[in-house]
Amino acid sequence: MKEIGEENSNYSMDHTIKWKSPRRSFQYYIVKEGIYPPKSYLAYTRMPGHYPIPDNYVVETTYGKNEKTVTCFINYHDKKPQYKIKFGLHENEYICSNLSPTAAANAYLKAYHEKVMREEKAKDPNLQQRLPDSRMNGIYLFGLQLIQIKLVRENSMKKHKNVIKPFGDITRQMQFTRNKNFSMNILPGIESQIKQYFAAEDKVTINELVFTVNKSKVRIMYQPKEDEVNQQMAIIQAMDYNRISRSSYRALAAICQDLPREWIIFERLNQINQIMSMNILIHLVELQQFKEKLNTSLEIHIMDPDIINGVESTIGKGARRSIKDILRFLIPSMINKGILNYSEQTLHIRISGDGRNVGQKVKHVMVTFTVLNKMNIFKSNSHFALLIYSGVENYNTLNVALAPLIAELYNLKTGFIDENGYKWKIKLYISADWKFLSICLGYKLANSANFCLWCSIDKSQNGILEINNQRQDNWVISKNMEEIKQYYQSIPGHKHPPLFLMIPICNWIVDELHLML
Structure with missing residues (x-):
């Protein structure tokens, strides 16, 4: 419970203040009334008093029947209050605490009683005496409850409210604002000086302003938006x-x-x-029902633990983007850069896909596209992601994940109208490694007996370049997409209908890198 006391003084004419309550009385002589630091780090005593703790504060306090006098100091260091009590004439007769006023007061009582016991024992070595276990409320020893001093400090704060705060005492945002305002306000003065020292035809431009604040370098750039x-x-x-x-x-x-x-x-x-x-909206793809365990003996392509953890947390989930949305956004930029022009009439679009092993638990599958018209397809920024998911490459998963893209590609076969109303003809291609192409073509296995994606050659014919003195190296594309669509169950090697039926079989191309490997 908060203790109520009566103050008796004529501050600031007289720096002596007497304070009395039913339980105790103190007399204070205010040496330095101190100030309240900025609110960002102003400390308070505990409830119920919750008194603000000043900085740079010195008071001489007299208390008790024997009228003991001590000098109390409060100073902030590293934005925290430090308490000091000097209780004797010698330089070493003081205590310090950074905990609280009461902790400092109790430390003072202990040090004072130890001093008294040493002095009495020096007079009588046989004297046996216990150290008193006395306690004191530090709030009253430091005079933090004094209302008159509190009002003086608050009035002082109001008078100095418009005083510019030190740079180190304001927030980062306020520092930025102050630097910006300073740089803008100083600019007209510099420009007026330019007119005095340079001719009108001289093109003088202020590019930057460099200065230091508290040894911290600040550089302001004057440049167009x-x-x-x-x-x-x-x-x-x-x-x-x-x-x-x-x-x-x-x-x-x-x-x-x-x-x-x-x-x-x-x-x-x-x-x-x-x-x-x-x-370009991003749509989620739910693939939980197709989660499969990855063969842990496979080569790991990505070792970064952060990437591995992130991908593992998204197993069974994916994201896709509309190829139409991307083209609608991309074509104007390509025309402005001179990559495309309306005289070409046809967009050549290549679909690509591949999977990578992320750690030993999951695979990362991505499908992209690029525009082949005069574009440098060997740069990563020429390829645009259409689908990405955490999982394995298999027919069932790709059939679900690629369904929206397949529907869009069917629609694109009839042409694409851009934002300017121009209708582009579309020619589609697909390029990937042999495994990805075989999956999309509905093969049982990439290394099945009838492994070729374009003809019905059998493994047993490998290496046979001549039969009955006739060369056998004149292979041609004998399959076509319509036949595969209708008779895939009877065609050797095939098990499922192809995913990209709208792309002619002659436009299914094995990635050159994988072909050379």
Whole structure:
């Protein structure tokens, strides 16, 4: 329960304050009334008093029947209050505490009683005496309950409310705002000086302002908004290519003041993501019923534990994007860059797919497409993801996961109308390794007896280049997609209907890298 006392003083004419309650009385002489530090780290005593604790505060306190006098100090170090009580004439007769006023008061009582016992024992070595177990409320010893001093400090804060706070005492956002306002307000003065020292035809441009605050270097770039946005986009692109995380960029930006602040970059990234999510929707694909165990003896392509854990958590799930949405977004950009022009009339689109072993527990399967019209298909940014899921490559899973894409490709065979109303002819291709192509073509196994995707050659014919003195190396594509669709059950090697029926068999191409292997 909060103790009620009566103050008797004429502060600040007289720095002596008397405080009395039914249980105790104190007399204080205020040496330095102190100030309240910023609210961000202003400390308080415990309830029920909950008194604010000042900084740079010194008071001489007299208490008890014997009117003992001590000098109490409170100073903040590293934004935390430190308490000191000096109780004697010697320099070493003091205690310090960083816990609380009461902890400091009790430490003082213990040190004081030990001093008294030493002095009495020096007079009488045979004297046997126990150390008193006395306690004291530090709030009253330090005078933190005094209302008049509290009001003086609060009035002082109001008077100095408009005083500029030290740079180190304000938040990062306020520091940024102060630097920005300073750089903008100083610019007109610099421009007026330019007019005095340079001719009108001289093109003088202020590019940057560099200064230091508390040994911390600040660089303000004066550049057009377009240049600023282009720089941010270039940084985001570099971060994507090199897998630089937000925390890593924050650390780099703290060292290199030339780099934009981390929050600016990721604000721009969020804007890009919002634009992309509005133009190209991402749809979830549920594949839980097709979860299968991966052969742990397979070669592992990705060893990064963070990637492995992330992929394992998404087993049985996938994401897909519409090829039409991507083309609608992509074609205007390709035309502006000179990659496409309306005189070509035909878009050559290649579908690709492959799986990678992520750790020993799961496989990562991705389907992409690229536009073959004058595009550098050997660069990763020329390929656009259509489907990605955590699981294995098999017919049943791909049949479900690829169903929306297959429906879109059927529709694209009749042409694609872009945002400007121009209708493009579409020619489709599919290219992947032998295994992926065989699965999509409905094969039993990629290495079955009738292994060829384009003809009915048998394994037993391998290496036979001549029969009855006639060469056997003039192989041609003997299959066609319509026959496979209707008679796949009777065609050797086939088990299921092909997935990409809209792509002619002559446009099914084994990836060159895998073919050479």
